[in-house]
Amino acid sequence: MDKELNEKIIEINNLLIERFGIPPKNKRKPDPLDLLIATILSQNTNDKNSYKAFRQLKNEFPDYSLVKKAPLTKIKNAIKVAGLAEQKAKAIQNLIANLPGNNSSSPTLNFIKKMSNEEILSYLTNFKGIGVKTASCVLLFSLRRNVCPVDTHVHRTLNRMGAVQTKNPVATFEIINKNFPEGIAHSFHTNLIRLGREICLSNRPKCNLCPCRRICKFNEKNFSNSAEPQPKEFMLLDNV
Ligand code: SF4
Numbered sequence: 001m002d003k004e005l006n007e008k009i010i011e012i013n014n015l016l017i018e019r020f021g022i023p024p025k026n027k028r029k030p031d032p033l034d035l036l037i038a039t040i041l042s043q044n045t046n047d048k049n050s051y052k053a054f055r056q057l058k059n060e061f062p063d064y065s066l067v068k069k070a071p072l073t074k075i076k077n078a079i080k081v082a083g084l085a086e087q088k089a090k091a092i093q094n095l096i097a098n099l100p101g102n103n104s105s106s107p108t109l110n111f112i113k114k115m116s117n118e119e120i121l122s123y124l125t126n127f128k129g130i131g132v133k134t135a136s137c138v139l140l141f142s143l144r145r146n147v148c149p150v151d152t153h154v155h156r157t158l159n160r161m162g163a164v165q166t167k168n169p170v171a172t173f174e175i176i177n178k179n180f181p182e183g184i185a186h187s188f189h190t191n192l193i194r195l196g197r198e199i200c201l202s203n204r205p206k207c208n209l210c211p212c213r214r215i216c217k218f219n220e221k222n223f224s225n226s227a228e229p230q231p232k233e234f235m236l237l238d239n240v
Pocket residue numbers: 157160161199200201205206207210211212213214216217218221222
């Protein structure tokens with residue numbers, strides 16, 4: 001990462017903390033397999049529905065080894081509240097069926113704890129239905145690595161502010177994570193998502209409420225008097 005981008009990330013992080021505070025972290029480190037499955041369930045839905053689906057899956061299958069041989073319909077029924085049930089059920093079953101181990105022990109991802117960030121990303125993204133964003137959430141939220149996952153909100157807000165000029169979230173991820181400023185990935189990621197959900201909306205951003213408006217380079221800022229948003233503070237991955 002170049003020095004200029006590094007400084008920009010620190011500046012944005014400070015502005016976001018002034019507005020939203022330091023986001024609370026999960027009190028314990030979630031199990032990496034739990035975290036990965038919760039992140040798969042969170043694709044294209046909101047945190048509340050994916051959390052419900054995750055809890056229902058855990059109730060239905062208290063041990064992940066039961067998922068391996070379960071009929072797909074049973075998995076789909078357990079997670080249907082999160083949407084895309086067929087696709088997500090197949091991704092979860094395929095993941096669990098292909099983890100190393102034997103039939104007598106529960107499937108686990110604990111072995112990735114010894115791997116480098118690059119090794120983990122490469123290993124996890126080889127599974128069908130697991131992309132860079134999903135894999136990098138395991139790095140940040142379960143393994144507490146200083147890595148910033150990039151979803152649609154992080155990608156949009158950073159491009160509007162002019163911190164990056166990229167065409168897709170994977171390109172944004174690669175640029176900002178080359179040498180991410182130490183110790184701030186969790187607050188930066190979490191607060192940027194909050195900015196994207198509550199203020200920097202994709203259609204009509206509420207720039208009059210934005211803590212980053214002074215430094216933002218977006219040409220189509222909207223300064224009409226937008227009302228204060230309702231905070232959407234429940235963050236799935238800090239509650240797994
Ligand atoms: S000033 Fe407007 S466009 Fe820029 S980051 Fe803030 S809300 Fe988004």
